[in-house]
Amino acid sequence: MVSESVPETIAAIVAAHRAGTVTPAQTVARSYQRIRDRGDTAIFITLRNEAEAIAEAEALAAKDPATLPLYGVPVGVKDNIDVAGLPTTAACPAFAYNATRDASAVARLRAAGAIIIGKTNLDQFATGLVGVRSPYGIPKNAIRDDLIPGGSSSGSAVAVSAGLVPLTLGTDTAGSGRVPAMLNNIVGLKPSLGLIPTAGVVPACRTLDCVSIFTLTVDDAVAALDVMGGYDAHDPYSRKRVPGSLTEFPKGLKLGVPRNGQLIFFGDKASEKAYADALKRWTSLGATLVEFDLEPFYETARLLYDGPWVAERLLVIRDLLASAPDAIHPVTREITIAGARQSATDTFAALYKLQELKRVAEQAFTAIDALVLPTAPTAYTTAQVLANPIELNSRLGTYTNFVNLLDLCGLAIPAAMRADGIPFGITLLAPGGEDALLASIGRVFHADTKLPVGARALPQPALALLSTELAAGEIAIAVVGAHLSGMALNGELTALNGRLLKATTTAPDYKFYALNGTTPAKPGLLRVADGTGSEIAVEVWALSAEAFGKFVASLPQPMSIGTLTLCDGSNVKGFLVEAKATEDARDISSFGGWRAYMAEKK
Structure with a gap:
């Protein structure tokens, strides 16, 4: 080991x-x-x-x-x-x-x-x-x-x-x-x-x-x-x-398991027993097992290779298939060439059927x-x-x-x-x-x-402790830009022993701007009328009251701390920007967040 x-x-x-x-x-x-x-x-x-x-x-x-x-x-x-x-x-x-x-x-x-x-x-x-x-x-x-x-x-x-x-x-x-x-x-x-x-x-x-x-x-x-x-x-x-x-x-976790007789193991009794043992483990962990009808899911699966989605696979290789068919693996060739037999009417019929099956699946997840x-x-x-x-x-x-x-x-x-x-x-x-x-x-x-991980008999590490709730004396703060995990200023939070609580988005009440003349590059989040903005990706961090005070005191203009509304309706302290600072700034709301915008710039 x-x-x-x-x-x-x-x-x-x-x-x-x-x-x-x-x-x-x-x-x-x-x-x-x-x-x-x-x-x-x-x-x-x-x-x-x-x-x-x-x-x-x-x-x-x-x-x-x-x-x-x-x-x-x-x-x-x-x-x-x-x-x-x-x-x-x-x-x-x-x-x-x-x-x-x-x-x-x-x-x-x-x-x-x-x-x-x-x-x-x-x-x-x-x-x-x-x-x-x-x-x-x-x-x-x-x-x-x-x-x-x-x-x-x-x-x-x-x-x-x-x-x-x-x-x-x-x-x-x-x-x-x-x-x-x-x-x-x-x-x-x-x-x-x-x-x-x-x-x-x-x-x-x-x-x-x-x-x-x-x-x-x-x-x-x-x-x-x-x-x-x-x-x-x-x-x-x-x-x-x-x-x-x-x-x-x-608590109260409900897990769906197929109705009796719907599971398929192709005669593999060892796998059948291993699945039954896994279900027992779930119940021992506190989950309740609820039967559901797997047949509509099987029906959906048949659409993938019997329906028009094979034509999507053909799109990628059709030119190569035409010019050098022997360059394609014979099994891959046999599977994808079937896509040429799908018609537009076949495609729409399959899309209609899939939409019906989606509704059935949605209903299954209500319980x-x-x-x-x-x-x-x-x-x-x-x-x-x-x-x-x-x-x-x-x-x-x-x-x-x-x-x-x-x-x-x-x-x-x-x-x-x-x-x-x-x-x-x-x-x-x-x-x-x-x-x-x-x-x-x-x-x-x-x-x-308690299974070893991988093929090298490695013991599983102990599960990391989770804490997504504020401890006594802590204050939550939402960050939207250079303070996000992995970004240029995240070290300012970790140096203050900040803890990441969750990644989420704001309510659709904000516009998001790339501010000019900031080093490192920073965004600005501006509150607009309710429902007239965009949902912007944020991270919510926890800081002690003392650390929160130090963090806020160090913020440069035009950044300020206000109250943000998150997508679940809750409020949290977070970064906001003065409207004047956005007058000549690029509106990047369509990116949905700073990380996506910065990835585009590279």
Whole structure:
């Protein structure tokens, strides 16, 4: 077993870097050494030059570590997501191009202090749940060599489980951020649609795609989501959603479970028992299990590959398919070419049916807080999938294919290690926007399993204590600009022992401006008539009364502290600006927040 003193999780790595017991350059060098030691060249398609990555890590020393939530954390990025200076292949050499700028999600990671190590392997064009459809090879499952790694985010999941990096990005259209997580005994977070921008991501189905997160723990996944989540004005599919904050395990939690006879395990009794055991664990934690009808969700899932959404996959590769069909993996080619048979009338019929099914799903959630389902019904070996590639892949999507069609968020977490050494996991699902709820309950379940994390027998770290309520003598203050987590002046709050309570938005009663002549750059939040403004992203921090006084006394003109109204109707002290200061300032209300605006400027 690996010593607990070695920093392996994001939280432990950042703490060690800030304490100076390990440097970011040492952690980055460790990742490269582990990649060499692993010897599996199919995990990464492209690695950054090691000296370049280490130099970037060393350069972090010039910055305030308190302002970098991911200070020196090594990251792998699925190779359908752009990283400036590296090729994007989507696991198809004939499609490859050199990315000249970072995808929005990658840019936000870098701004938070993360160091990109390389681009991970995937099922070609993110089409598949198996991880065996790549000309760059098949990554070996980190738990059992004979198992498929899961896809399409195969390299990303294996890299985290094997301890090569503590964080990777995947994508998830039909389960690609969840199935590989289960098969490698790690956490897979599939955020709400539009929460993490998809600008700079090679589309699979553009209307359904998500950037997903792989980590060893739920808390680590939330740390990454906090950095990447937020509106992006340059992404037409970005939404003004916020990650939310972790809370204590809620009382009266109601979890939906399928009606008797509706679950499918394809004869896998071990997985069936592991799911039943997981439900017992939930009840022991205080949750109430409520039956719901899973059939409409199955019906939705059938729309994904039997309906017009396959045509979205065809859009990306149709030119290549016409000019060089042999450059495309034969299974990928067979699946996507079916999109050419979809007509406009087929598309509208499917959209009408989907809207009906969305209403049914919405009704199901009126009686429950979240669904708890198997992440996948079973697991297969690489040999089995190569012999029967389409049918077995389809089976793996039994509980995943409907999720993005219904605008649900999802969290895949380990639940058991079967007697045969195959990991089993469950997925929590809730309506879009409930990411924080899933994380808050999922972290408690995962901790209760006491399972080691990943493939290296790492013990689970103790759950971090949560405190989203003000302590006696504390004052809450909402910040909107350079004092946000990871931004230039956040160190002023942390130096005063400030605590982040939550990320949220204001009521739609404000305009937001980029002020002129401020160093570092600062925004101004101006109150307007009720309902005539925009919702602006804020963070609410807690300061002691003494620290609050010091903080307010240090504020330069034209900044002032007033009372802000949040989206839930509550009031809190926060930054406001005088109207005169906005006369020649740019109105950036459309960005929905300072982080999104600053990302656009880079």
